[in-house]
């Protein structure tokens with residue numbers, strides 16, 4: 001079974017989506033390590049190292065995702081898990097912004113997949129299967 | 135009188151405590167210098183003679199239990215993957231079993247680290263790394279390193295169980311002695327140290343005792359059932375929780391200031407007391423022990439020089455202390471003459487200052503800390519470690535504390551301090567002293583007679 005780490009980054013307490021993601025991924029054959037809300041970049045990274053996860057799915061709902069996700073890729077590389085896929089989704093920026101532009105900024109920050117508002121975890125399942133298998 | 139005898143083979147003294155099981159009191163205690171270099175039984179026999187001389191009514195011994203921290207105690211190496219996770223879990227297993235953690239390795243061990251480990255005087259290695267189903271590659275790498283340098287002490291494997299087949303193949307057909315137990319962190323942040331602790335104790339009883347020349351004692355008086363610090367932890371746990379209908383004292387701290395180390399034991403959940411505080415890090419053990427190898431009254435006294443500046447040191451002298459202390463000289467002297475006993479007022483006051491520092495710094499390291507995180511939504515508080523602000527009792531034990539007339543004053547150092555505002559230290563606990571030095575003995579006694587051990591502790595700690 002492939003392991004994925006999920007959690008909500010930064011000072012964000014939106015817990016409902018996180019539970020749904022846990023449920024959906026677990027039911028689709030993934031070993032889900034859920035570090036919950038209010039997680040730091042280090043929490044995600046340490047969890048991925050110990051559990052040998054192949055993808056990290058970062059949620060950010062409260063609008064400050066960009067700030068919270070800065071340098072996360074660099075830290076992964078530093079910690080020896082640069083190969084682990086990095087996804088981000090939720091309401092990752094403040095208000096309504098041009099998604100293509102937002103996606104580009106997060107890609108530049110080193111994220112492999114970026115999901116905008118309204119995109120569900122089911123959308124990401126396909127990508128996950130493609131990226132790390134099942 | 136047919137007392138039950140509790141024996142503690144300590145690093146300096148062999149201590150005996152005789153308990154009357156029928157009339158439920160402590161008949162007496164006796165001690166004599168520990169004699170590991172020649173034959174431990176000499177020290178034991180001497181202490182026993184003192185006991186008999188003082189209490190001629192003793193006709194026969196009803197039973198004996200013993201613990202030991204002689205010949206350097208139990209020294210362990212903890213190996214894991216991430217420092218805050220499996221490495222920390224491995225360390226906690228060692229400490230909880232009464233060991234001193236003398237070497238710690240994280241991630242992939244280098245050949246150099248492996249050689250260094252072999253040269254150290256370690257008794258047991260605890261090899262962890264990875265959650266169950268998680269990372270296997272690191273623990274397998276480290277297992278190979280241990281095989282390559284042919285370590286000659288037992289290895290307890292307590293990591294990702296998925297890697298056990300491969301590790302077994304690595305260790306098979308070698309001279310290595312190894313044991314597989316449950317992962318110390320089977321799931322992320324989930325602490326699971328009991329199997330590892332039991333295995334440590336088993337090896338301690340079966341072999342370490344032997345290797346340290348204490349087995350002669352075991353032949354005569356029966357098994358040495360645990361390392362002394364574990365006995366103290368057991369006593370503290372019993373005193374806190376109570377037994378059956380006899381209530382315990384609730385959350386408490388035991389501080390043991392010795393010549394070489396300062397041990398801090400806390401019993402309590404330590405969860406955040408305020409709702410806006412978020413708990414971080416690995417799960418905390420209910421009964422937690424930490425050991426500070428650089429905080430001690432004698433052997434480690436010199437280490438204080440690099441730990442606290444002269445300016446800071448002076449703050450630990452009493453306000454009415456008019457002696458003119460030469461800090462460096464006094465510390466050096468104590469670390470050289472490890473059996474130094476203060477005679478003058480000067481020397482006594484200086485010892486008191488050292489004890490206060492040991493107490494203060496060891497508590498700083500043991501208690502949980504709150505960290506303020508500035509977020510887009512304002513300040514938030516993260517807690518790592520235990521919140522001990524609500525601790526009701528602090529109990530002092532160990533040479534300096536039990537003999538010092540100002541012991542309570544020394545222990546006042548555990549309290550909340552304005553310059554350490556982010557440390558979750560006790561606010562105003564009652565302070566008790568283990569004047570008769572019975573904590574370890576009561577931990578031993580509790581294995582068979584918990585009710586009595588609890589009663590005696592309540593009576594004798596004051």
Ligand code: B12
Nearest residue numbers: 012013014015016017059062063088089090091094095124
């Ligand atoms: C309930 C709620 C709250 C509750 C949260 C309770 C809790 N503990 O969960 C409370 C009242 C605490 C709250 C507080 C705040 N909230 Co609010 N909240 C909501 C609300 C109404 C619903 C969120 C929810 O549960 N949705 C249901 C779940 C199932 O959906 P979801 O969270 O979006 O998750 C799904 C998808 O996003 C996606 N997904 C999520 N992560 C990822 C990751 C990947 C990789 C992928 C593929 C998919 C994916 O899959 C999930 C499952 O389907 C939304 C508005 C809305 N309708 O979305 C605002 C909303 C999220 N909140 C908002 C704001 C601003 C706040 C506050 C800052 C308000 C304030 N000023 O105090 C605070 C922040 C508090 C904090 N520290 O986090 C804004 C965010 C705006 C932005 N991003 O630009 C929203 C969008 C409201 C709005 N339209 O303004 N909130």
